[in-house]
Every structure is written in structure tokens, then in C-alpha cells.
Amino acid sequence: MRRLLKLIIPCVFLSGCFGPGEGVEVPQDQIYFPVGLALDKGARHLFVVSSDFDLQYNGGAVQSYDLNKLHEVLPRLCAVDADCAADDSTKRTAARTIDGDAPYCSPSSGVCTITPTKDDPDPTPCQQGDRAGADRLLFPGRCNPIDPVPLSASSVKIGAFATDAILRERPADAAAFGDPERLFVPVRGDSTLHWLDIDTEGGLSCGQANNGGACDDAHRAGEKASENTRGIVLNPEPFAIDANESGQTIVVTNQTTGTASLFVNDWVSQDGPKLKFALASANIPALPVGIAAVPPSEADKLSARQQHPPQDPNDTFLMTFRNAAQVRLVSFAPDALSSPDRGFLVDGGGVGIDANSVGTDSRGLAVDASVRQRAEVACQGDSACLSAAALIPLDVYVANRAPSSLLIGRTRPPLQYPYFFQTLALTTGPSRVVVGQVQTPSGESETRVFVVCFDSRRIFVYDPQRSRIETEILTGRGPHAVAVDEERKLLYVGHFTDSYIGVYSLDLASPATYGTLLGTLGTPKAPRSSK
Amino acid sequence: MLGRVFALFGLALLAGCSDQSVVAALRSLSGSEDVVFLCRDERGVGHPYSDCPDRDVNDDTIKSRHLSVMALVSQTVTDEVAVINVSAGSVVDVDPSTPGYGFLRVGARPTSMAVTPGGTATFVATADVGRNGIFALPTSCLSAPAAGEPQLDLTSWAACRLDETPGEISVMVEPAPDDPSSLADGGRGPCVVAAYDLSDAPPDLLDKDGNPLLDAAGNPKARACPADLRTDRGPKGRRKLVVSLPDSGRLAVLDAQTLLNQAPGTFPSCGIEAFLPLQVDVPAGVAQTLPADLSSTCSEVAAPTAPVPAKRAPQPAGFAVSDDRLYIADQAAPVIHVLDTTSVCGMTELPSLLPMSLREPQRVVTTRRVAVSPLTPAGQRFLYAIDAEDQPGASVMVFDVSPGATDKTPLVRSGSPELPAEKPDRLALAASAKDVTFAYRDIPYVDPATGAAQFGVRCDPDPAAPLNTPAVLARPSSDFLSGARPGLLRGLFGFILLTNGSIAVVDVDDFDADCRRPVEANKSAVPDFRGCFGDKLKGDLFELGADKPPGIPTVTDEVSCRVVEPNRFRSSTLTVNNATIGVHAPSLRSFPQLTLPASAVASAIEDRPRLLAVPFEGPAGDLDVFIGSTAYNTSPSSGNPLPTDPNGQGSDQLQSLQAVVLPPLEPRSYAADDTVTLTYEGSYAGDRTAGFLRVEPDSDLTVLEDPSLSFCDAGVYSASTMADYAEQELGLNKNEAASFGAAHADYVQLTTPFPDETDSYWAALKAQDPAPLSRSDCVAIFGDIDAETLPTSRDFQITSATASQLVLEPRSDADAQATFENAKKCFPAAQQYRLRAGAHWVLLHSAFGFRHDVIASGADSACTRSCNPLKKWSRGRVFEISSQASNDAKKPTCRAADAAGTQAASDPLSLRVGCAAKDEVACVYDQTVGPVPFDQPAAKCIFNGLNDRFALYRGRVSSVRDAVFTWQTTGGFRPLVMSLAAISSVVSPQSIQFLQAPEQVAVVDGSSQGLSLFSLDTFSVVSPSPFY
Secondary structure, eight states, X not given: XXXXXXXXXXXXXXXXXXXXXXXXXXXXXXXXXXXXXXXXGGGOEEEEEEOOTTOOSSOEEEEEEEHHHHHHTSOOBOSSGGGGSOBTTTTBOSSOOSTTOOOEEOTTTOBEEOOOOSSOSSOOOOTTOBOOTTHHHHSOOSBOOBOSGGGEEXXXXXXXXXXXXXXXXXXXXXXXXXXXXXEEEEETTTTEEEEEEEOTTOOEESSGGGTTTBOOGGGEETSOGGGSTTOOOOOSOEEEEEEOTTSOEEEEEETTTTEEEEEEEESSSSOEEEEEEEEOOTTSOSOEEEEEEEOOOHHHHHHHHTSSSOOOOOOEEEEEESSOSEEEEEEEEOOTTSSSOOXXXXXXXXXXXXXXXXXXXXXXXXXXXXXXXXXXXXXTTOHHHHHHHTTSOOEEEEEEETTEEEEEEEEOTTOOOEEEXXXXXXXXXXXXXXXXXXXXXXXXXXXXXXXXXXXXTEEEEEETTTTEEEEEEEOSSOEEEEEEETTTTEEEEEETTTTEEEEEEOOTTOTTTTTOEEEEESOOOOOGGGO | OHHHHHHHHXXXXXXXXXXXXXXXXXXXXOSEEEEEEEEEETTSOEEOXXXXXXXXXXXXXXXXXXXXXXXXXXXXXXXXXXEEETTTTEEEOSOTTSSSOOOEEOSSSEEEEEEOTTSSEEEEEEOOTTOOEEEEEEGGGSSOOOTTSOOOOGGGSEEEEOSSOOOOEEEEEEOOOSOGGGSGGGGOSSSOOSOOOGGGSOGGGBOTTSOBOBOTTSSBOOOSSOOOGGGOOSSSSEEEEEEEETTTTEEEEEEHHHHHTSOTTOOOBOOEEEEEEOOOOOOTTOBOOOOTTTOOOOTTSOOOBOOOOOOOOOOEEEEEEETTEEEEEESSSSOEEEEEOSSSTTXXXXXXXXXXXXXXXXXXXXXXXXXXXXXXTTXXXXXXXXXXXXXXXXXXXXXXXXXXXXXXXOOOOTTGGGOTTSOTTOBOOSSOEEEEEEEEEOOOEEOTTTOOEESSOOOOOOTTSOSSSHHHHTSOOTTSSSSSOTTOOOEEEEEEEETTSEEEEEEEEETTGGGSSOSBOOOSSSXXXXXXXXXXXXXXXXXXXXXXXXXXXXXXXXXXXXXXXTTEEOBSSOSOEETTTEEOSOEESSOOEEEOOGGGTTSOGGGSOEEEEOOOSSTTOOOEEEETTEEEESOTTSSSBXXXXXXXXXXXXXXXXXXXXOOOSOGGGSOSEEEEEEEETOBOSOOEEEEEEEEOTTTOOEEEEOTTOOHHHHTOOOHHHHHHHHHHHSOOOHHHXXXXXXXHOOEEEEOOOOOOTTXXXXXXXXXXXXSOOOHHHHHHHHOOTTSSSOOGGGEEEEEEEBSSEEEEEESOSSOTTOOHHXXXXXXXXXEEEEEEOSSSEEEEETTTEEOOOEEEETTTTEEEEOOOGGGTTOOOEEOOBEEOOOSOTTSXXXXXXXXXXXXXXXXXXXOOSOBOOTTOOSSEEXXXXXXXXXXXXXXXXXXXXXXXXXXXXXXXXXXXXXOEEEEEEEOOOOBOEXXXXXTOSSOOEEEEEEETTTTEEEEEETTTTEEEEEETTTOSBOTTOOBO
């Protein structure tokens, strides 16, 4: 591990480590130190950002995987035997079959399997066969890894040290101008924001065709001072990223300079996002590592649309820090009435985290607007109802390390600053928090909060409706990025340390498998120096 | 020589090579959450907790008499229950064969635990998706198995499966009927109530006839971990488990022995004997009862009624048990369930308690944790409940659940007007409340007459009380090392565990409260300035030998009668200033100092305004003021008098110094340390940067708007508000009040800089405006921003105010050019400005800011003075007291400042109060009488605040803007707090409970500290804890 660190540390401080064409070509079919996961609309594809953290290769990569194909090779979850009948529509088989033996639902494991026999007392539900017992010590799960290559829809090379990924759908009013979705990836190696357009088949496009398979300069924003009127480039160490709902306003934190960098994304032209502003202030702590957009209410959107000329609602973001016990609010000022308009960010001040004994070192941050959004849907456009719904607070979650805990808070409408009213003790190393939906056995969607504890190999699943931790998912080493597939009731977990994607069940109808590893996408590889 | 050097070098190297042992504490507990304590003998047999701790060590060789306090701590990370032998001071390793500590493995996510009254078994509720259940841990197996015995694991315990997620769990006792045969099924119906008998033995240990099976040696067969509740000591009756099921809003009742009888290693469905669905019934119109000092006819004080009953399903959370009541917090509905548990099988729900918020009556208040106190000797019982979603942090509500109490709403305490930072119906500190508990603690005093120890003795301060009685023995000693004092917890106290690791102590019923007060008595029913009233004693002092001063106080002689208040935080120190104790009551660090702006520093000292102390009215109105460690008194006849007379000449001090009185009414109202400034025409809302001037098109009025500020919240007094003040507070008639309002209304001072000379704005203005101004014109009219004193042309008086805008008019008549039109030309951008008091002084506390009574009222959000009693002490404006001019030249009553230069030798400088202006309508008196007499109208201008009392006499030279008096106070209120953070700053406290026998408070930390025990004598962690 020390050798690994020796390799890594110099480059952490060396901006521009990534240089296309230098070093060993990154194998784009390999998942390598994954740091970001994203799903497209309908969860048809999973996008994996590999960071090349040990600089073995000359860059990182973004891969796109077909989730329908992945689903076909996972063990099949079940509650009753009927769930295990062959499903022609997806051509899925529950498990291997022997001599036409009908698979049945194993009540102990909650997956479809075949009847045990004397010769095969524990028939495997794994299409890839069982993993060797020795391997299970390091890597969880019963089944052998799934080869990612047949599932790959596309891949492209990016800079080294990517940190995260977000995906946004092209707005309806710009639908005619390009691919339906766009992926944004902050990259520390060359201090840029990579952006990749995504077609309906999961194909990635970032000018790689004429650039040796790597994203071209036009798809690496923040690199050139000429792309904005302020003559600025992206500060070193871009880290966390989030965008507003439409994907037009993007804010990236710079984890060593205490800045929040603003990108404005253009869906109409082919220019993509451009760096516009870097907010720095003596009031902003130096190490921002978490950011989350605060969704505007429908009432705000309505009000903004009714202005002359119609405006966008104010985009605001919350930021958390490693070195300060506070959550800070920054707002986007579009500067639309100026000529030229030079959008900027405004520091809206911060609120202290006093729900914990120390409260510093806040890593992940998530804002959940689902309660308000449900109320807004029920309003059916009634403005008075929407105004009332706008006063429903948003839930705010922070993964805090001092002490290791999940902070639970709410905004105070009409103010967007949160207050934290509860803290749940966790194990070592909470690093991310993600809000997702799961389906109950009755088919209803319910919110769950997934708190990833990198160091202790756990993901805590918090049920906000019942105010309790529902379960803990024991993962492999270095869980980091996660993505929730509500459609298939699955959780994808990027295992940073061993470079694979774990697929975990989130099917509440199958309690025996809830939170267990169903499949491993990619062959786990321990870091080179730790072998 | 060289050899010696080498030798030394070698030695040094050797020293560097010597082994240094590094001791790293192995932390075995992780994710600790809940704890139960039980008492166990060396055989592994449980005992009632009251048997512990084992105080007789002489019989410890007999295993059955060697008792140990055991703590079981749930481990949510490892899904275990940790075992701690508290008596031995060690964590118990139940699996010594494996490296590290081994604990009792139970199902995933242990959520709650409960132990039987006799300590025979502990039940653990576990909650994992699809694997909810209850595990029974017999006390007989709380240690490592003996050689040859199987290891303890998940299959060692009797357990059962629940169909839904359990919440809290409690063991309750179903009283056995005297005659079970009179009951249907002999008391063995669906919910068994019959007394334990042979049929309650584990079925796998009985033959088909119900007789015990025998082993090869002929002895009755026994389980590896036996647990027979037939032998569980404590109250008679069947042990029942009451389990909350939050998802369905019900309680489930299980028979504890039936669960224990399950075959270990199996996980059958729990045999639930009864369900009790909980109700959410919030009657409409229920209102909180307000104390007398908050009762008001003020229209702005909304009736504090419960929110409209919402259709919320119950979601039971924390339990609190007392006698025959079970209180259950509800984290979804605004109720605290109250159950009659006289019969566990026949539990019934009584009318719920109704959490609500006085300040936010529309908020649906839910609760997570509750605690109920034991009955006090006075027959009172309280319930504390955590309002988990209060802002800015979780707070605690107090309910009176005394026998016969009918109020279901949170208690609203009296004295709230004196504590403006406090919510009247909440206990709150800087961090969120996590858990609560009560401690009833009595330290008996031995009756010298009978030799018998007496419990529940209340300290009796009456000097006439017979000596040598226990109540008299409870009085404080002169050195405060014994008897009544803050460090002695005798009575009922609440403990609030905060998320920052602190544990705050709350006075509920302090037996020594009557002896914690000043020696001065107040027999009147009306509280005096010390908060004392209704004292029943012969003399006027709580002193022995009061007729032969100095007497011996029978009380602590603290400054106020409110140092101990029921259901308020306890002070960590005596509120006393004296040589023995030090400075612990509010006191001044030094005399107030006057600082003048540069333009006025040349004035003679005797011409300047004076800030002077004012005693309270009445014969006993004089009081001490500590300045540093020296006591001064407002009485002129005292040895160290404070200056009170503006013309006093008794000493240099009386002629030259300033002074204020620190009212002792409510010690909690003082910040621990504070800096106070009193500024003439002071700015009270900071430097604002987002003001916009515009002319209302309809009315032609000029207004200032600032989207970043509510002018009402800032405390603006417009001319009309000031007139209202003059009428209501100073007793002026309408005309006088209007005149006063016009003279003293606040004003806006523009501090905006001009655009730079090179700015294109000036050229554009010149080209576009028919009457343009140049930058130099602007400087001539409004003065440059870097001028030492900004001209008055930048001042605009506030004629009326709403939350969003101020209506302004130029304040200076002298400069005709100082118009809004010109202001807008000279200051084209957003205005920088200050809000300033007009011709009066502004009092600012660094700890509290600017206290004011302005609220936004009506449809237009006009800024008006509040009538809310909670704003009673919200005062921050001070008016100078001046002296009326005399018509008799031979008997001058004041002298104008301009006469100072002609001061004659015969002028004794005895008339230092400045003259009132001709049109002055208030705060005027004849200074030749001395200080302002209390019976004169000008006495209304004495500033009588919560933390400051003084009179401000005008100087012979007019006061100038930004002249400032400054003083600092210390000795404010510091709550009594124990702190887990004293051991480690990174803590995540989870739960707290009081251990009656060792009189300690146990705190479970989910982060790193495991289980810590706090002493109620030293208020610190007791060794060998923390156990981790």
C-alpha cells in the first residue's frame, strides 16, 4: 500500500498529470478505481467513471453498460415459486437447469434455484458459477464476477483522477439540438470538467473519434481562459459536482482552494458547459467537499416564468466542508440583464452544524425534495396549492465524520438554509450520502437514504419515513459511488479499492436478499501494491 | 577526551534505541446505543437491582452473596450485546478463545433492551429487514462458558420472530390474581395472568405428564442457560414484554417466560398475547395554560392552542414507565400516549398528553424520547419529552403529570419575560437534546434529637426555626462547603443529554431551594427587585442574630430569589460575590467609560453627560454593585458609595466616575461575559449595503427599501412609533408625544460613497440631466465619505416605517440642497446606510444585540410597538435627563454650556446637568434636588432594564453623535453541565439513565466512549469508566 501511496501522492499535487498519448493506454473495457456512477433515463444504462487512481495508465475512462443485459445474468430474486418460471420476454433463466428441473424459490436465500439433490446439495443460483471460497474472504458475494465486456455499450477515455459524475436530461425545449442526455465529470488530473453526450443506446460522445479515443479539448471545460470573459481557468482539485434540474447551472467545488466554480451549460449550441465564475471568499472555508443543488419549488418556477421576460428560478446549492462545521449556501446570479451577461455565484452565508459534538469533516451531502414534489403533483397546477406546497421543507442529509454520523436536517422555507435536528451514529468513514427510491412489496415508492462508509465497508440504509436505519449493507472494500435503480430494485456500488461494481438487491419483497450482493460487474482486483 | 565523547554519543544512541512501550487502548465497543443494568451474583443468578452494589465484601466468598453490577450495552454495528462488569470495572470477554473481545451475538440491529425486575433475563428487540425479533439473554450466561461448554452464539438464546419492526421494549408485571380459579381459563387465556406454576417450565424439560425430566445422574434436566421467571424476585406477578410496533402504531404484549421457554436456536413466531392499537386524539381548542406574567389582553398574542388535529397514524417511540402508567413518545403524531398499566393484559389508553409549541402554535410537535420523574415529596411528578424537530435544535418540554393534574399541554413557566432568549415552554441549550432522565437523590440529615436519619428534609431558612433539627442542618455553612449549594444535588433533578456530549442539570424540586436566596426578606406579596416575595418570618433578614449585626446568614445570600427555579437549568455556581467565593454574580469589570468622538474630546469633563447608578425605589432599594472585586453601594451613606447624584461632590469618585446598577432580578438573564455600549444617536442595525431610494409615484413620498432587512425586526422607531412610546411610557399627552416623536425619531444616515471621479457616470449625468451635479457639487452638499464627521445633510428622518420600507424626509432644515433629488444624483447605486437613534442613546449588549419591542403589525406590516408581555424588557433606547431652566437668575437650576467659558470662581460646578431646550416635553427636572426623585415625571426616563439600571444626565455641552459609554460585565449565568466531551471531543451520545444505587448517571456514546458513568458529587466521569 505504501508503494501505491508513493505513486499517488505526487500526482495528487500535480495538476495536469494526464496527458493523452503518454504512458500505458488505458484499457477502456476495465473498471479501474471507479469514482462515479450514473444511470440514464429509465435506467437503461449504467455509466461508470474509472479514475486511474494509481496512474497505471495514461488516463481514466467512462464506460457505459447495458443494464438489461446485466439483469439477465444476475440471480433471480423471488418470493414464491411462480416468480421463478422462465420469462421469455427477457430470456432470463432463473438458474442453471438440469434435465428440465423446474427452478423453485429458495425460501432461505430468496433467489430462484433448482431442487437440491444428493450430488448437488447446494445448487448455485449463479449463472457464472460459484466464487471460490478463498476469494470470498476479500470480495463478497457467492457468484463469480460478470464479465463487463459483453455488457459494454460504449467507452471513452478521459483524464486521470476523475472524482464524480452527474447526468442530466436535455430539456424539452432543446430536445432537437442533440443527444438526449449529458454526463458531466470533474477531473482533477487536468483540472477540467469533462462533458459527454449520451445517445439512446448508451453511446458516449465527446469528440473521441478524432482524438485517439479520448475526449477532445472541446469537451474539457475550464481549461482555457478564453472560454469566459473573466479570463479564468478552473482552479486545481475540482472535486464535488452538482447541477440544477435542467443541467444548465453546474457548480464544482475545488477542494484545496475553497472555491465554488460555476459552469453554465448550453444545451442549444454544441459548446456545452463553460466556466463562468469562481466564487472565493474569506468567509468560505478552504476545503469544500460536498455540494448539492436545492431544487426550486414549482411555485418559484411558476413565478419566474410569469416575469417579463420569463426567467429561470434562482438556482441555489448547499456546500459542506472538511475543515468547518457548517453548511453554506451559494446562489447563481444569471446576470441576464447585463450585456454581456456574466453569470456569477453569490455567497449566501452559512449555518453551523451544532447537532454533533464537533461537526467538521462533512463529506457527502444530499437534498431530498420528494415530499414537496409529491405535494406539488397533487396540486395539479393550482397556484394557491403550489404556494402552500412551497412551504414544505426539504430534507437535508450530511455524512459527517466528526463523529461518524448521518446528520438529518430540513430547510426552513422560504429560507433554504437547513437546520439539523438529528444525528445517527455510524461506523468509521462516512463518505457519501445518496437519496433514492425503493419499492415496497405493495409496489409503492419510498425514499431511502444510502450512507456509504468507505473505511468500514458498509452502506447504511436509512428510512426517513420511519426515522430508523433499516439495514446495513456489508460491501467489499472501498465502497464509494452508488446509484439506485428503482426500476430493477438494485443498488450499484462502485468498489473503489478493488475496482468493480457490486450489484445489491433493494427488493423489499425479498427480505432474505435485501441488501445482499447479487452480482459483481468486473473482476475484483486488489490495488497493485497491496497484493 | 575523544573516547568520552564517543562514549557519551554511544550512550545517547543507546538511549534512543531503548524500547518505549506504547499503550494503545483497545476499543471493543462500537455503535453502542442502549444499556440496561442488572445485579448478578457469582453463580450467575440475577437479583433485583436494588440489591446492588454489594456493600458487604466480607461474605464475598459465598458465591450467592458476591453481587456485581452488570451492564449490557447494545452494539448496533456488530449486532451484539456487550457485557460489562461495572463492579469489577472491566469489559467481559464471553469468547476468550478468539482474539479481541467477544460479546453476545443477537439478531441484526438491536434496537432496545429490557431486563426483568429480578434480573433473571434481558430481552433484546432486533430490527432487520425480514428478520425482526426478540432475543432472550438469561443472566446465567453473561460470562464466558466454562471449559467444555459450548461457545455462546446466536443459537444459544431463546428467540422469536416478529412480523414487523419492533421499537421500544419494556418488561412489565401483570399482577397475579389472588384467585385464578375465578378467572376464565384459570387465568390462562390468550393473555396469561395466572401466577407462575409448574406448567411454566420449558416444555422440552418436562415429560408428557408434566414432570421434570431427569438426567443420567437423576437430577432434573436443565438448559445450558437457564432462566426461570418463577424465581425472579421483585414485584409478584407474571413478567410481560410490552413491545412497540411503530409501523402499525400498536403495542404487543408477550409472555416473557413463554419466550424464554422457546428452544434455543429456533426462531418461531412470537406468541403475541394481545395487541393494543394506539390512538391519536387531539381535541380541538386545547390551549396551553399561561402563567400570570404572560396572561395578556394583547391582541398579538395568539391563543396557544394545539394545531388542527392531523390525520397522522401513531408511530410509538420512547417509553417511560412510572407506577401504573406507561408514557410513550410518538414520532409521527402530536401526542404522548398515556396507558394505564394496572393490568398489562388489559392495558387501556388514557387521554394523551399534547405536545405543542407556544411560539409556533401551527407546528405539529412530535417526540422521540420521554422520561417521567418519581413522585416528589410534595406529590408532584413531571414528564420531560424531547421535541426532536424544534429549531434551532431539539428541546425539552415539561408536562405536569402529578396525580390529579389535568393540563395535558407543555408547562409554560413563569418568569419568561425576564428571559427573552428562552422559549417559555421549552428547555434548550446550545446543542440539541438527545435524551432525558430524572434523578431523585436524597441525602438524609440525622435528627440530633432522635438520632434517626430523615429523608426528604427541606432546608429551613427561618432564623426562628428550632436549632439542631434536620431542616436547619441543611442550611449552608459560612464557607459553603456543606449544606445548600449548587454542587449538592438533593431532591429531584432532570438531566438532559445534549448531542455535543454535555449533560445539563435541571432543577425540578431542589430540597435546598428555600436556603438559596438573599438575606433580605420581602414580606410583601409583590416581588421586589430581587424577585423575592411573600417571606414569612419575624424579622427582616434571614440571619441569626440579626439584631446584633453582623448576623449569621441562614441562607446563601445569593443576589436573587430566582437562583433556583423549578424546571430551569441549574446554576453551576453560587450567585454570590464575596471574598470567599469570588465573583460569581453579575458584576462590572470596571467603571463605565465615556469615549467621545474627536470633535468633542476638548470638552471639559464637568460639561459632559453623566451615567449614574440609580437605586431601586423604597427603603430597601439600595444594593451592592461589584466593580472588580470591590463592593460599592448605591446608598450615599455606605462606605463605598456609587455615584448617583449628578452634582455629588462627596469625593473625587462621586464627582468624576460613571456607574450603573446591575439588577439582580433574574441571574439567568445575564450572559457569562458581556460588553455593553451606550451610544448617542447610535447605529443599531449595522452597516447596511442594500438600500434603494425611490419616490412613490402615488404619494410622492420618498422611501428607502432594503430586501435584505426587515425594518421592524431591526427595531426602527419612526416618528409615530416614538410618539406612541412617549404617550405610553412617559405619560405625555398627544401633542407632547407628537412633539417628542418628531424630536427623537430614528433617522437614516447615508454612508454611500460617490462614484469615482473617473467614472463615466458623471459624464452621463451631465449629458442627460437638465440640472446635473458634478462630483464636487455632491461633495459640497453631502460631504465625502472619508470625512471625519459626516455632515447632517446625509441624515434623513424616518417618519413612518413598515417591514419593507421607510418613509423619509430630510432631517436637516439648514441645508436646502440636501434633497432626495440631489441624493439620487449623487448616489446612483445601492445605498449604504446606517439606522440611527434620533437625539437619544442606544444601548447594545454584545451578548444580546439591540433589544427592542418593535414588530410588524397589520396588513401593511407597519412597525409598531409590541404589547406582548414577552417584550416587557425589550428596551434599548435611553433618553437624557435635563434640568429645567430657572426664571430666577439668583437661583439658577442649570447653566448653559456657552456659559462655561465665563465660569466664575463662585461657580461651585454643582449644577452639571445640561439645560432642557425650550420645547422639551419630557425627562426634565430640577437638578438642585439631587438625583431625579422617583415621584417626578422625569423618573420615567430612568433606564430600568433587565441587566442595566441607570440615569443618563445631559451634559452642559450637547451630546454628539457616537459619544459612547462602555462597560463590561461578568459573573453571568453558567449552567451546571457535565461533559462527555471532557474525555473526547468526538462523541455521539445516545442515551442516559440514572442509577439509583451508586447515584450515578450512565451515558452511552455511540462513537468511541462506550459507557461512561458520571458522579453526581463531582460531576465528572467515575473511574474505571468509560468502558469501551
